[in-house]
Amino acid sequence: MAGKPSLLRSGSAVPLALGGGVAFLFVASLLVGPAGLRVDQSLTALISGQGDAAVLVMREIRLPRAILAVLVGASLGLSGAALQGYLRNPLAEPGLIGVSASAALGAVLALQTGLAASFVLALPLMALAGALGAVLLLVLLAGPRGGAFTLILAGIALSALAGALTSLVLNLSPNPYAASEIVFWMMGSLADRxxxxxxxxxxxxxxxxxxxxxxxxxxxxLTLGEDAAEALGVRLTRLRLRMVLGVSACVGAGVAVAGAIGFVGLIVPHVLRPLVGARPGRLLGVSALGGAALLLAADLAVRLIVPERDLKLGVLTALLGAPLFLHLIFRTRVRAE
Amino acid sequence: MTVLELSDLSVRRQAREVLSGISVTLRPGECVGLVGPNGAGKTTLMRAALGLLPHEGRSSLAILPQHTRARTAAWLPQMREIAWPVSVETVVGLGRTPHFRTRPAAQDRAAVADALARMGLAAYAERTALRLSGGEQARVLIARALAQEAPVLLADEPIAGLDPAHQLSTMRIFADLAGEGRVVLVSLHDLGLAARFCTRLLLLSGGRLVADGPPGAVLTPQNLAHVFGVRAFMAETPDGPVFQPLEVVEID
Structure with a gap:
């Protein structure tokens, strides 16, 4: 009885490989950009601070961009894995079920009302409030016993509502330029951060x-259901509260700085689940690493595929993730028949 | 010595009392069968005893701190849930949750191997639990409860849906666990198996405890007619007690 991952063994090969991947992509992300710096120039500038323009590019543009890719990607992967584990539903994802859209609504309100300009933390805090409201509503509407169907319906309703309110804010916006800027921002991007x-x-x-x-x-x-988990000593109320607050904080912060980047929280746990023996606990850490790797790679891709056009990160992840989502729904349907 | 003591345990749902004034003491060595028709309150009694439901009265398990209770009592819910395609060994290993904080120790591994062997699942350890048949999954979940190695075991219809051989072997395991000095409370609908394997039966009807004693004293023609609405054949044979329901009776 050796080899496969199970509760009684904790292999570290998967986290190590993912960690290595994140480190590699992080460095790659620092070396790719429109400034066309050579590798040695880039690294010298980053480390020693020699060479004016290069230092500016490396330290003020590429480094924060790579760091944000790690922060936001890890948050999305981790939130996806946590939501899926709690709801026992592989379709749960912050973008798909309206959490990101609600966070975006909060952020747009902060931007449009001028709150963000007068108080620095207003933007992330309003995004957090939006995300928090959404997760609370979801847990209320489609708790673990609600099933996949209820969850997706609740998510659609929530996304639609948040989207409509966001449109309303933009609609009433007195400044058309500000409005179009916000529309682009909401597509999700890490450029010029x-x-x-x-x-x-x-x-x-x-x-x-x-x-x-x-x-x-x-x-x-919770794999065994709420009743069994509680009898095994799990404090469910505390777990629920931590989950709601944790996902809201992660997603709220991510949306506040990068806009709504969807599907990362769906793709990453789905791909990594078989590698950790489908265990929802072990999936948390590796999904954080996987999310960071995926977002770094996607952010590299938008820079490499069409360098002259500003392809938005959120557009790319949606193009990758939506077909996978359709595939997952198809599989759920086949299993139900 | 762990005993399960319920005194005046009641559960109210909205205004209706679904469990009223249950007082019993279950001692180590007893394999107690909880019987009664659908909706009699069997599941409610067990969940209230564990403190998983708001209740009145006192249960010696419900008053324990959650962590201590998890080491004292294993609970096998009727709903057989395995949410993810994890291995059989992983599911059974979840029974060790109350026993370690970060890393499972040698004794946790031993308990899992023991539980797997006891349920005849040793060869299944690496298989994906969700790909097994319903009856096999039920046995995996029973093994999970065994791996918890708690002095009290509460099981809600654990043998429903099992084939005859596994119904018999599972009831034998429960009887043996009691014989090893544990408290076993198992709800079941098969009164024949209850009569054969349980040392004591609790008969529930409408949320009340209407009979409590050895199987022969509980499964009387009067109780069967009034509580279950059936007439049955019951006899002591060289192979032990035999019980077979025969027909539905009308009560006037």
Whole structure:
């Protein structure tokens, strides 16, 4: 009885490989950009601070962009894995079920009302509030016993509502340029971000991670259902609260700085699940790493595929993720028949 | 010595009392069968005893801190849920949740191997639990409860849907666990198996405990007619007690 991953063994090959992948993509992300710096120029500039323009490009443009890709990607992967584990439903994903759209609504309100300009933390906090409201509503409407169907319906309703309210805000916006800027921002991107964005997202992101990462044991026990998990000593009310707050903080912070980037939280746990023996607890950490790797790779791809056009990151992840989502629905349907 | 003591345990749902004033003491060594028609309150009694439901009265399990209770009592719910395609060994290993914080120790591994062997699942350890048949999944979940190695075991219709051989072997395991000095409370609809394997039966009807005693004293023609609405054949044979329901009776 050796080899396959199970509760009684904890292989570290998968996390190590993913960690290596993240490190590799992080460096690659620092070396690719329209400035066309050579590798040695880039690294010298980054480390020593020699060479004016190169230092600016590396330290003010590429480094924050790569860091944000890691923060936002890890948050999305981790949130997806946590939501799926808690709801025991592989279709749960912050973007798909309206959490990102609600966070975006909060962010748009902060931008349009001028709150964001007068108080730096208003943007992430409003996005957090939007995400929090959405997750609470979802847990209320489609708790673990609601099933896949209820969850998706609740998600559609929530996305539609948040989208309509966002449109309303833009509709009533007195300044058409500001409105179109916000529309582009909502597609999700990491282009032209600075360290201000990193510092804006970092505290809430770390808070979210610290709430979600220790949920592993509880999520594992939930494999057996709520009753059995509670009898095994899992405090369900506390787990639910941590899950709701953690996902909201992660997604809220991510949306506040990068817009709504969908499907990362769906793709990553789906791809990694077989590698950890389908265990929802072990899936948390590896999904965070996988999310960071995926977003770094996607952000590299938008720079490499069409460097002259500003292809939005969220557009690319949706193009990758939507077909997978259709595939998952198809499989759910086949299983139900 | 762990005993399961319920005193005046009641559960109210909205205004209706679905469990009223249950007082019993179950001692180590007893394999107690919880019988009664659908909706009699069997599941409610077990969940209230575990403290999983708001209740009045007192249960010696429900008053324990959650962590201690998880080490004291294993609970096998009727709903057989395995949410993810994890291995059989992983499911059974979840029974060790109350026993370790971060890493399972040698004794956790031993308990899992033991439970798998006991349920005849040793060869299934690496298989994906969700790809097994319904009856096999039920046995995996029973093995999970065994791996918890708690002095009290509460099982809600654990043998429903099992083939005859596994119904017999599972009831034998429950009887043996009681024989090893544990408290076993198992709800079941098969009164024949209840009569054969349980040392004591609790008969519930409409949320009340209407009979409590050895199978022969509980499965009387009067109780069967009034509580279950059936007439049955019951006899002591060289192979032990034999019980067979015969027909539905009308009560006036």
């Amino acid at each position: 600075s360290f201000t964005h990193v510092w804006l997202a970092l505290p809430l992101t770390l808070l979210g991670w610290s709430l979600l990462l220790p949920l592993g044991r509880g999520l594992e026990a």
